[in-house]
Amino acid sequence: MTLAVHLEPSHLELARDPLHVELPAQVRERVARCHEFVLDVSTSGRSIYGVTTGFGPMVEFEGRADGAGQSDNTILHHIVGHGELLPPAVARAAVLARLFSLGQGRSGVSEQVMDSLTAMLDTAFAPAVPRLGSVGASGDLQPLAYVAHALRGNGNAFYRNQLMPAGEALTRAGLAKLVLDGRDALALVNGVSVTAAVLGLAVAQAVRARRTAELLSALMTDVLGCGTEFTSVGLLAAFGHPDVAETGASIRSWLAGSTPSGNRPLQEPYSIRCTPQLIGAAGTSVRHAGDVVRRDLNGVSDNPLFFPETGEVVHGGNFFGQPAAFAADQLNVALVQLGNLAERQLDLLVDPHRTNGLPPMLSPEPGRHHAIQGVQLSTTATVAAMRRAATPASVQSLPTNLHNQDVVPFGTQAALTALDQSKLLRYLHAGLAVGLRQAVHVGARPPQAPGLAAVFETLAEVVPPIVEDRPLDTTLAAVADVLDDLVSEVEGER
Structure with a gap:
């Protein structure tokens, strides 16, 4: 599958098995261009939600100065989900859906995140994602935080449908731990990709x-x-x-x-x-x-x-x-x-x-x-x-x-x-x-x-x-x- 194609609900079902996703040159170019733009504006003195500020109602306060620390905060305070785990096929479909959103080049994510997601889809790895925790408003914050958490080697994950510690699952799948910096973490979690993936599977x-x-x-x-x-x-x-x-x-x-x-x-x-x-x-x-x-x-x-x-940073409600x-x-x-x-x-x-x-x-x-x-x-x-x-x-x-x-x-x-x-x-x-x-x-x-x-x-x-x-x-x-x-x-x- 290539990221340049139109993603259909039926395509999501392909993610239940190892799926090779190609990132065409034009996708890499627009992702890299947006990432560089985010790095530039982050040091320009402009106030940018989640980059220079705290999250949610904490937007009135400054965020952490270093991007890695800001990424940690993005993920960790959302690791509070509960309930039964999403089936591995559903969690993997959500990763595929998030990859397509990030590939539009409007989120400022780094290429290493894109490569990490495609590498994961090419294996039998699946994040362990609790079912309850998202209100579907500022995106699927908690379930997508669990995706990032598992890819960083924390919490639990599935490998070949067997639940185990995420670090062990990454090792078995031959995957490196995901490293996040800048806006990477917020870009991963601040969208409705779990909702879209689940609804797409239901439609199929x-x-x-x-x-x-x-x-x-x-x-x-x-x-x-x-x-x-x-x-x-x-x-x-x-x-x-x-x-x-x-x-x-x-x-x-x-x-x-x-x-x-x-x-x-x-x-x-x-x-x-x-x-x-x-x-x-x-x-x-x-x-x-x-x-x-x-x-x-x-x-x-x-x-x-x-x-x-256009040099614009636009705050709104696309999540x-x-x-x-x-x-x-x-x-x-x-x-x-x-x-x-x-x-x-x-x-x-x-x-x-x-x-x-x-x-x-x-x-x-x-x-x-x-x-x-x-x-x-x-x-x-x-x-x-x-x-x-x-x-x-x-x-x-x-x-x-x-x-x-x-x-x-x-x-x-x-x-x-x-x-x-x-x-x-x-x-x-x-x-x-x-x-x-x-x-x-x-x-x-x-x-x-x-x-x-x-x-x-x-x-x-x-x-x-x-x-x-x-x-x-x-x-x-x-x-x-x-x-x-x-x-x-x-x-x-x-």
Whole structure:
């Protein structure tokens, strides 16, 4: 990967493994030019936040005279995070996002910092970053401080997903300790790169979730022999929402070659009939979140910004993660509604009164064996957990920092919740897929559409029919991976 390219949400997923990032000459030139400018203005007598001053409300006081000491203070007073650690893949994605912001040449960071971040990404090293501590206002100060802390050999880190002291992880990865001076430390922490990375990862999974919902809705329609009038081109065009029409087209494409059984009601329940409207609307929210996070990933989040070409040092609020906070909350709600749909579709599937006589819980021997019964219970619990987490974070503003941060967006928490929801939705979709596979085993028709028949064969290879009750937890995890792979292939063709 080259730093000159446009960073996409899906690129963030590449950072879970060692990733080589090239710094083109033009990137190095603008970073070096800005760094020299910062060194010049730092000794010019101008007051520059975080360079000549203290931090936050301490801006009215002078900072430490030496850059190394100022860097120490920047990092150390933020090492107070707590809670579970971010997964290594998420922490590494945040480093990639921060690298792209710093590479814009507006932060005054030194080239050695850029080289240190790229070197880290090229290994299996990941900083250990606690989940709680950021309000997403003056950037992700605390989580990014933990990134710098670990790269300096302090605290803890992961190497090949194993947690250990950061110094040991650096040694195993063959990395030198990061040395910070001047504005390096503040440039590392004073941006929303954790929020952007987490939201980007959530968006990447949400794109797959939308396609999975379309696929499973089509498979359910075919297996039950439902009519397909609800996907009519004219009907959906009249509704006036492009993403709804796109979902209808996707479901129609999956259903190509299938014919209704003629045994279903004139109008299906909404969990079938309204799938284009529901999934399409969710797709609109996913697309909006994607647009927002692309701007964050390819913009500059820091304060102040430096413009050597005009000699300006501009103080402002480019570390304020409100756009991502709103987008993450909207995405969160969309993911919950997709979860509601999957749960209702599974409920329909296990109910003999709505499936033309398939046995209850899709059991081959009701009473003696229970087949999907446990899956449905877990699905219900999962949906309840998703709903409880759907409270928006972006409106929970609390003043802090001696009222320097008197209004805050909580974008980091909003993004983390959206990522959590995307992972829970994978489980719900897996449960529905297992139910559809079992429905065919106990009497539903095999899918007639060639594309869906191929999908069903893939699922059947992973999920043997439930003849006798057995644990299904590892099966569900495997099916979630299969569904991601199937829809990623389809998305790649679009």
